Amino acid sequence: MLQLAHANSLRLRLTAWYVALFSVLFLCFGIFLYNVLARALQSRLDEALASQAATAASLFPDELMEEKGDAPGAATEVVNEMRGAGVAIFENRRSVAERALELPGGVDPASCGQPVTLPVGHGGTRMVCTRVDAGGRVFAIAAAEPLEGIAAELAVVRRVLFFAAPLLILLAALGGYALATRNLAPLRAMAEQARGIGGRNLEKRLEIGDAAEELAALAASFNELLARLDQSFESMRRFVADASHELRTPISVIRGEADVALSQERPAEEYRESLAIVLDESRRLSRLVDDLLNLARADAGRVQLQVREFYFNDLLAECCRSVQALAGARRIRLECRNAGEDVPFRGDEELLRRLVVNLLDNAIRYTPEGGAVTASLEARGREVVVRVADTGVGIAPEAAPHLFERFYRADKARSREAGGFGLGLAIVQWIAESHRGAVALSSRPGAGSTFTVTLPR
Numbered sequence: 001m002l003q004l005a006h007a008n009s010l011r012l013r014l015t016a017w018y019v020a021l022f023s024v025l026f027l028c029f030g031i032f033l034y035n036v037l038a039r040a041l042q043s044r045l046d047e048a049l050a051s052q053a054a055t056a057a058s059l060f061p062d063e064l065m066e067e068k069g070d071a072p073g074a075a076t077e078v079v080n081e082m083r084g085a086g087v088a089i090f091e092n093r094r095s096v097a098e099r100a101l102e103l104p105g106g107v108d109p110a111s112c113g114q115p116v117t118l119p120v121g122h123g124g125t126r127m128v129c130t131r132v133d134a135g136g137r138v139f140a141i142a143a144a145e146p147l148e149g150i151a152a153e154l155a156v157v158r159r160v161l162f163f164a165a166p167l168l169i170l171l172a173a174l175g176g177y178a179l180a181t182r183n184l185a186p187l188r189a190m191a192e193q194a195r196g197i198g199g200r201n202l203e204k205r206l207e208i209g210d211a212a213e214e215l216a217a218l219a220a221s222f223n224e225l226l227a228r229l230d231q232s233f234e235s236m237r238r239f240v241a242d243a244s245h246e247l248r249t250p251i252s253v254i255r256g257e258a259d260v261a262l263s264q265e266r267p268a269e270e271y272r273e274s275l276a277i278v279l280d281e282s283r284r285l286s287r288l289v290d291d292l293l294n295l296a297r298a299d300a301g302r303v304q305l306q307v308r309e310f311y312f313n314d315l316l317a318e319c320c321r322s323v324q325a326l327a328g329a330r331r332i333r334l335e336c337r338n339a340g341e342d343v344p345f346r347g348d349e350e351l352l353r354r355l356v357v358n359l360l361d362n363a364i365r366y367t368p369e370g371g372a373v374t375a376s377l378e379a380r381g382r383e384v385v386v387r388v389a390d391t392g393v394g395i396a397p398e399a400a401p402h403l404f405e406r407f408y409r410a411d412k413a414r415s416r417e418a419g420g421f422g423l424g425l426a427i428v429q430w431i432a433e434s435h436r437g438a439v440a441l442s443s444r445p446g447a448g449s450t451f452t453v454t455l456p457r
Contacts, residue, residue: 010180010184011177011180011181011184012177014176014180014184015173015176015177015180018172018173018176018179018180019169019172019173019176022168022169022172022176023165023169023172026165026168026169027165030161030165033157033161034154034157034158034161037153037154037157038150038154041150041153041154042126042150045126045145045147045150046115046126046128048084048085048145049085049115049126049127049128049143049144049145050115050128050143052082052084052085052087052128052143053087053128053129053130053141053142053143054130055082056078056079056082056087056089056130056141056143057130057132057141059078059081060074060075060078060089060132060134060139060141061132061134061135063075063077063078064134064135065134065135069135071089071091071096071137071139072096072097075089075096075097075139076097078097079097079098079099080099082099082143084145085100085101085143085144085145086098086099086100086101086143086144086145087099087100087101087141087142087143088101088107088141088142088144089139089140089141089142090106090107090109090139090140090141090142091137091138091139091140093106093107093108094106096139101142101144107127107129107140107142108140109129109131109132109138109139109140111129112129112130112131112140113129115127115128116129117147118144120144120146122146122148123146123147123148123150123151124146124147125144125145125146125147126144126145126146126147127142127143127144128142128143128144129141129142129143130142186208186209186215187215189208190206190208190215190218190219190222193206193207194206194222197226202226202229202230202233203230204226205223205226206219206222206223206226207219247285247288250281250282250284250285250288251285253277253278253281254278254281254282254285257274257277257278257281258274258278260274261274261275288423292423305347305348305351305434305435306348306349306350306351307346307347307348308346308347308348308349309344309345309346310344310345310347310349311342311343311344311345312339312343312344312345312352312377312379312384312386313338313339313341313342313343313377315349315352315353315356316336316338316356316375316377316386317336317338318353319353319356319357319360319375320334320336320360320375322357323357323360323361323364326361326364327364327373330364330367330369331369331370332364332367332369332370332371332372332373333371333372333373334360334364334372334373334374334375335372335373335374335375336374336375336376337374337375337376337377338376338377339377339378339379341379343377343379343384344457345384345455345457346457347435347455348431348434348435351431351434351435352431352435352455354427354431355386355427355428355431355432355453356375356386356388358424358425358427358428359375359386359388359428359451359453360373360375360388361424362388362424362425362451363388363389363390363392363449363451364390366390366392366393367390367391367392367448368392368393371390371391371392371448372390372391373388373389373390373391374387374388374389374390375387375388376389379457382456382457383454383455383456383457384454384455384456384457385452385453385454385455386452386453386455387450387451387452387453388450388451389448389449389450389451390448390449390450391448392448392449393445393446393448394443394444394445394446394447394448394449395441395443395445395449396445400441400443403425403441404425404426404428404429404439405426425439428451428453432453432454432455435455435456436455436456437453437454437455437456438453438454439451439452439453440452440454
């Protein structure tokens, strides 16, 4: 219901904007049309009056000559011949003759020029005046017509616009609502589909057919979000399942040893052996919990690097010394090829120490007896490159892309019996990326593996 209300609200807002825009456009068009029509009617009237005045002006001199200078007689003849608008002839502001035109103030020939509107009658009168010189005398011939006709025509136009405006706005509202409903239909379909997607069916995607380009882009973005969520949920489910499995093993061992030790009275030596097993499994469990906690903090972005300056060559030498006993116990030759000079570096020393130790521990655990592990450091321009190579069984090409995933073990080279949890390389990758670096793998089955860590200085 809430989503439906939002859809209706959006549809109504779109309709309101459409009606408002249409109303403004119609108002502007109506004003423009009214003004153009008013000017056109007045221009047409001015042309008609000018024609009347010009005709009377051309006839008056001849009539005045025929009447032997009798201005009233000549003017009466000319005025009677005019049809249409009212015509009047003036001399010295005094009316000589007129028809259908009353201008009490008269017309001064000197004022004849552009058409003017006189405040005569109810709506005013439009007049055109022409000056005529005849028989040595000056006359003014005026043609005029009341503006009531134009006012009546414009009133009809106003009534049409006033009555048509509500109807057109209503039609615009209905049309806008229909268009908004049609254009928002794919959005409603997307909402219905999105409502049916949950944590159990994140593999589903929105389908909107041939919707508008903008809605298609929105659906594509939403589908990309679903893909990322699906991947995240799948990783989370796999992570929880793997973590539960890893935690269950040491807990089962601890519980089993405790049950056996408490089942009956035993010699002190057997209790000591059971406690040793419990201690080993507890340490293993503690390491696993620490690794999980560090990765969880890294995912949440809550790990802050303790940045300080140190020499990377010293760090590599210390890491090699710390795993020398493990390598010796497995009869593996460990070689540390340090840079020929001091390599200053600025970063989190403890995290980088763990990165190197994890790589060395990983290489030693999966290298058979009599093999070799080589750790090298190279200062290359503005980068530091750390390589850890072994002569172990190598990694299959199909397993290489998943090697840095949490709890991932390749079938042959990553077994639980080797003592790892499948988190070491994930932690290595996180530490490298937190220092804006990268980890690369080069390996062939049966020919060993080389991990290369590149860190900006």
